[in-house]
Amino acid sequence: MQKKIGLYFGTFNPVHMGHLAIANHMVEFSDLDEVWMVVTPLNPLKKKRTLLEDHHRLEMVYLATEDYDHIQPSNIEFGLPQPNYTVNTLAHLEEKYPEYNFALIMGEDNLNTLHKWKNHEVILERFEVFVYPRITSAVLKDEFQNHPKITKLDAPIMEISSTFIRNAVKNGKRITPLLPHKVWEYIDEMNFYKL
Numbered sequence: 001m002q003k004k005i006g007l008y009f010g011t012f013n014p015v016h017m018g019h020l021a022i023a024n025h026m027v028e029f030s031d032l033d034e035v036w037m038v039v040t041p042l043n044p045l046k047k048k049r050t051l052l053e054d055h056h057r058l059e060m061v062y063l064a065t066e067d068y069d070h071i072q073p074s075n076i077e078f079g080l081p082q083p084n085y086t087v088n089t090l091a092h093l094e095e096k097y098p099e100y101n102f103a104l105i106m107g108e109d110n111l112n113t114l115h116k117w118k119n120h121e122v123i124l125e126r127f128e129v130f131v132y133p134r135i136t137s138a139v140l141k142d143e144f145q146n147h148p149k150i151t152k153l154d155a156p157i158m159e160i161s162s163t164f165i166r167n168a169v170k171n172g173k174r175i176t177p178l179l180p181h182k183v184w185e186y187i188d189e190m191n192f193y194k195l
């Protein structure tokens with residue numbers, strides 16, 4: 001049987017316990033064999049402001065996942081044109097790994113903006129999408145309600161965000177439980193997000 005890989009795309013600026021809990025939940029409670037956390041250099045809908053360099057964000061994902069055999073960091077988008085359109089990355093991955101079957105993982109906030117993604121209809125035609133619950137006030141577009149390719153997970157909600165972490169670090173707060181320990185140490189040693 002083909003190995004099934006869950007692609008968890010993100011800016012991960014920085015990766016936090018919410019991300020790790022989601023990746024782990026997917027490995028433990030779905031039919032995915034592995035989760036790849038794909039570090040995106042530039043989300044087409046986000047500004048580059050406050051963005052740490054790609055290799056630092058990748059290093060933090062590496063530090064966060066090194067004790068988890070079925071969760072891998074991926075830098076596949078580093079060599080692709082920016083901004084990073086997911087549909088292009090998926091085509092590249094399918095060509096590079098014809099032996100794997102890919103699915104997508106995203107938080108509910110991203111599902112609410114999926115209609116703005118390049119060729120999102122093509123993505124939904126070809127790939128299963130697992131959506132992790134998140135508190136959001138947005139109303140889901142009709143086209144995504146009860147969509148056969150979208151599975152909403154019944155999983156614990158964790159309202160941690162990278163934005164909250166960056167602001168907390170800037171304000172001198174010790175928020176160690178919100179980050180994998182080695183990620184906290186890396187941020188602290190490198191003086192990230194302090195200015």
Ligand SMILES: Nc1ncnc2c1ncn2[C@@H]1O[C@H](COP(=O)(O)OP(=O)(O)OP(=O)(O)O)[C@@H](O)[C@H]1O
Pocket residue numbers: 009010011012013018019022105106107108109110132133134158159160161162163164
């Ligand atoms: N606490 C969370 N619960 C559910 N999904 C989440 C959570 N945090 C992030 N995600 C999802 O993880 C993916 C990567 O998220 P991202 O790197 O943008 O993190 P973030 O914490 O939302 O960052 P930022 O605050 O900088 O926007 C997205 O699909 C996002 O929806």
Ligand SMILES: O=C(O)c1ccc[n+]([C@@H]2O[C@H](COP(=O)([O-])O)[C@@H](O)[C@H]2O)c1
Pocket residue numbers: 009010011012040042043044045046084085086087110116117118
């Ligand atoms: O392909 C698109 O048009 C598109 C539009 C918005 C976001 N994405 C991708 O969604 C992923 C999650 O982004 P983020 O910044 O919320 O972590 C990231 O890989 C982005 O490149 C992709």
